[in-house]
Amino acid sequence: MMRPASVFLNLRSALQRLFGVSGWQSMLLWSIVAGLLGTLATELFRAALLAFEHLVLGPGEGLVAMAKHLPWWARIACPTLGGLVAGLLLVLAKRVAERSATSDYMEAIVLGDGRIPVAQTLARSASSLVSIGTGGSIGREGSMVQLAALASSLLGRVFRFPAERLRLLVACGAAAGLTAAYNAPIAGAFFVAEIVLGSIAMESVGPIIIASVVANVAMRALPGYQPPYRMPPFPEIHGTEVVLFCVLGVLLGFAAVGFLRALQGSRALFSRLPIALPWRLALGGLVMGAVSVPMPEVWGNGYSVVNSVLHTPWAWTLIAMVLLAKAVATMATAGSGAVGGVFTPALFFGCMIGALFGQGVQALWPAASSAPFAYAIVGMGAFLAGATQAPLMAILMIFEMTLSYQVMLPLMAASVIAYFVARSANAGSMYEITLHRNAQRDDQMRLRGLHMRDLVQPAETVVGPQADREAMSRLFLQYPVKYLYVVDADNRYLGVVPLSSLGTAPQETTASALLSQTIQPITAGTGLGEALQRFLDHLGERLPVIESAENPVLLGVVAKSALLATYVRLSEA
The missing domain is CATH 1.10.3080.10 (Clc chloride channel)
Structure with missing residues (x-):
């Protein structure tokens, strides 16, 4: 059946x-x-x-x-x-x-x-x-x-x-x-x-x-469904105030860098402790519990705290204390090895830092700035963009949460700036797969930028124009090649001596008499694609590399195997 x-x-x-x-x-x-x-x-x-x-x-x-x-x-x-x-x-x-x-x-x-x-x-x-x-x-x-x-x-x-x-x-x-x-x-x-x-x-x-x-x-x-965040209506932002959101983006970019490095440091610290995994998680819970004695707001993922900050006025001192306590609690919990996401904590930190920034801006320019919750909303997206290295996703997420077109201009500006600030600091990302992909992309860009100068190997089979038949024969016997490269006193490439022409040559023959232009050299600035095409037309394993057509100094040779290996790495990246 x-x-x-x-x-x-x-x-x-x-x-x-x-x-x-x-x-x-x-x-x-x-x-x-x-x-x-x-x-x-x-x-x-x-x-x-x-x-x-x-x-x-x-x-x-x-x-x-x-x-x-x-x-x-x-x-x-x-x-x-x-x-x-x-x-x-x-x-x-x-x-x-x-x-x-x-x-x-x-x-x-x-x-x-x-x-x-x-x-x-x-x-x-x-x-x-x-x-x-x-x-x-x-x-x-x-x-x-x-x-x-x-x-x-x-x-x-x-x-x-x-x-x-x-x-x-x-x-x-x-x-x-x-x-x-x-x-x-x-x-x-x-x-x-x-x-x-x-x-x-x-x-x-x-x-x-x-x-x-x-x-x-x-x-x-589903019955009882409600979104995790209840966003208030976003106010209209005037053109000049966008500059303040750009400043917020810079601040949150650096804050995201600090968050990522603190997370990496916390994980490294806990991993070095000479205790078993269950006791490491228990220690992380102990630290988190101790912090929660004066600050119970650090419990959980922070949904209720964020919703409260967005809808009710908080004193800046309370926001700062909760922010600091939450940072310690998150580093202790996540650093100890507990299984869970740091996506929601990232939104929490962005909200709290944005709210602090908004209160500072309103204290300085009360008539020209929006309410602190506007900076808190934008801060959620900007911090997330810097920490995840995914600005498009962060912008779309906050937009979907608010369903307000008014948020887009300051949100896009702050998120993109935070992304570039965090990326320039090489702090990485919350997700290892992003680091893996960034490394692949960087390797791919580096490989694409390679020229023959980067793949040159020493040329062992080089003779001068006056080299006799005996000297050339010794080189052919020592190296399994079909051509010898001929250079002048200034190491300028002149041509090649084919192995086939040496067998019938008289004893007193010199390299200059057997000189051939059968092999055309590659310049040092030749790219990978053009070099590969040259090798498709050339049946040998090596090609000579010169500085340039105007200055044909022989730099060495490039091997077909090295060129193909580079292409394999490029395709895998």
Whole structure:
């Protein structure tokens, strides 16, 4: 008896032959299924997290509100014990890990074959749920997107998708998960396209957009749905005030650099501790819990704090203290190795720094500046652009959250400036796959800029015009070549002596008498493409390289093998 998957595969093939539907066109239909599965996975994790929070902490509206009702010792004990349990679950995840598969959906899409291991992913998601549910200062979007990608990976594996389409289906699931988490279908699609795929080709972006739209429609249809951020109406910005948002972009670019380097330093510090992984996570929870005793606002991903800052006036001193405490709590939680996203914390930091900047601007120019919440909204996008190195995604996300055209001008200016400031500082990105792609792009640009001067090797088979037959014979015997290069006293290239002409030459023959122009040299400034064409016309392994046609000084030789190896590296990059 045939299995349902086999029946479906046969039916799919028959329909494709009947209606002439290509595999890539059918991906649009599969992206709808990926969008629905991504929404389901995201909602299941959200419901499980809410149930776990209420089980451990009791009823309440958000982690910050729950933390405020806990005694001081419970604020310390809860994230500490949560970190310990989360660490034990991570140890379990390592033990069930598959050698040939990667649990990270980004690596599965870009570097792998789209296969995401089930047991390891579920164990890591359980660890993330415990960390977040006990107050960890990280975002829940990481596990939501991971589970949505896992659902699509399983779908593709059941129906035996080839590796290329399986990777695309996993990308659709990831975009659906991010869309369901943030109510931003366009930004969700461009997050995957800009950060994960590094391409906006319609063959890949089309299905991803469909999956994001389906996920957004499905999420809105669920009972009790509400977006994570409630954005106030954005005010109209006058032309001169855009300059202030540009200054904010510079500030947030440097702030993003500090955030990334602090995150890298925190992870390095915890990794050097001579204690097991569960105790490292417990230590991170202990630090975070201690910070939360005077500042319970550091609990969780910061949704409630951001919404409060956007809608109610906060004293600048309180914003500064919460910002500093949240930075310490986030570095302790994420640095210790807790599984979770730093996407939402990045929005938190951008909001708080923008609000501080807005209060400063309003204190100096009260009649010529907007309310601080406007700078906080723009700050969310600008900080995200600098930290993720994905300005287009950041701009689209804030635009979708506000649905206001007024925000676009200051948002675009601040985000692009923050992106270039952070990029010029070489601080990297929140996502390792972005670093990998940037390294590939830099290597590709370097290889494309190579000329023959960069590939020159010493020329060992060089003689002068007066070299006799015996001297030339010794060189031919010593080196397996077909030509000797002839240069004058100033090392200027004159031509070649072919091996074939030496055999019948008299004993007293010199190189000048056998000189041939059979081999035309390559100049040092010749590019890779032109040099490859020369080798296609030349059957030998080497070609001589001279400085220029006007100054034909022999610099050496370039080998066909070195040129082809460079092209292979260029194509792989």
